[in-house]
């Protein structure tokens with residue numbers, strides 16, 4: 550498909566428009582990774598980014614396996630192996646940092662869902678809902694409308710467009726970061742609570758103390774060369790200086806949509822489990838994918854519970870008595886609904902790596918007949934508690950060593966990690 554056909558007026562590279570829910574697809578992406586090109590171009594919307602985030606989020610691939618595989622490839626091609634100075638490793642580090650903060654915050658009750666560190670730049674009350682013109686991609690600011698439309702069309706956003714969307718929402722429109730974060734989370738295939746909510750906080754200024762601001766020049770610099778028009782935002786609220794944006798971020802004056810009529814797009818429904826309509830679409834998806842599961846099939850088995858953040862393939866050395874049961878714990882999804890696209894991605898990937906998929910309230914699943922039950926730990930609210938009650942937990946895979954004390958600054962976190970190990974290769 551040509552990158553500028555009418556269905557893709559935004560110039561989004563093809564590999565960032567569709568995400569096959571399989572490990573084979575993740576491995577194919579890994580083979581295309583070029584660390585040097587990544588470092589040079591990752592900030593551009595058509596730069597050499599990997600599109601690996603949906604696979605990392607759902608545990609279909611670990612950061613360590615990815616780094617190992619890239620190194621094997623580099624050796625074969627005569628390139629240097631990855632090190633701490635590589636931009637890609639640095640970005641992997643950001644993901645691990647956010648999970649580190651989550652791990653420590655979880656002990657204090659999901660603190661990442663509230664202001665972490667400092668106050669936002671303006672002390673007033675931000676709106677607690679996302680305005681309709683943003684949800685429908687009709688703000689009249691091309692950088693924002695194209696971002697929202699890309700999100701709905703693909704389930705993926707480039708890092709820069711996430712930053713633009715969050716900054717516009719919080720600092721220009723005065724919407725609370727939590728409302729924006731909750732909304733975006735449900736539409737992303739890679740929606741990851743710590744990466745998403747802490748990034749929103751970083752943009753809002755409540756994580757590091759400094760808000761992220763951007764203007765129309767910044768958009769032009771990073772827009773795809775083939776589709777500048779779809780992004781360029783001259784004569785809009787963004788067409789201004791950084792001093793002006795800073796004043797705006799610190800003042801009460803929020804802007805509305807641009808003047809004039811703008812046609813919108815329909816927001817895809819988010820399906821949780823707490824209302825009949827969303828439940829109906831969820832049940833349809835479930836019927837399309839799930840084979841019937843009978844509790845007798847797990848009698849005397851070693852049961853491995855496979856939840857949505859641990860969708861790794863069955864290990865080659867696993868024994869015959871192992872039964873891998875996919876788990877969708879419905880109560881947890883009432884608060885964190887997903888798009889149909891994401892349900893499809895997760896349920897398909899889960900069905901592929903398990904012997905059966907079970908959907909319901911974990912509190913009602915009787916596991917007394919099986920020999921033992923194990924699962925990978927997750928901090929995800931609802932799953933964290935429910936899995937802990939029925940199974941023995943093993944730690945989720947990580948790339949960087951675990952720091953025993955909380956660290957809320959990324960640079961300190963990354964420095965500390967490097968002090969603790971001699972070379973990046975030692976971690977693989």
Ligand SMILES: Cc1cc2nc3c(=O)[nH]c(=O)nc-3n(C[C@H](O)[C@H](O)[C@H](O)COP(=O)(O)OP(=O)(O)OC[C@H]3O[C@@H](n4cnc5c(N)ncnc54)[C@H](O)[C@@H]3O)c2cc1C
Nearest residue numbers: 598599600601602640643644708711739740741744745748
């Ligand atoms: C407002 C906002 C919301 C975000 N929400 C999410 C989210 O829900 N899930 C998510 O995985 N990431 C999120 N990010 C971080 C980042 O935008 C995505 O990880 C990245 O764009 C995913 O695309 P990629 O795999 O092509 O990234 P690449 O640039 O190819 O990077 C490779 C991997 O490094 C990690 N990474 C790269 N950049 C970041 C970053 N800034 N922070 C943390 N990890 C990073 C990711 O695991 C990514 O898959 C968010 C960022 C912002 C500003």
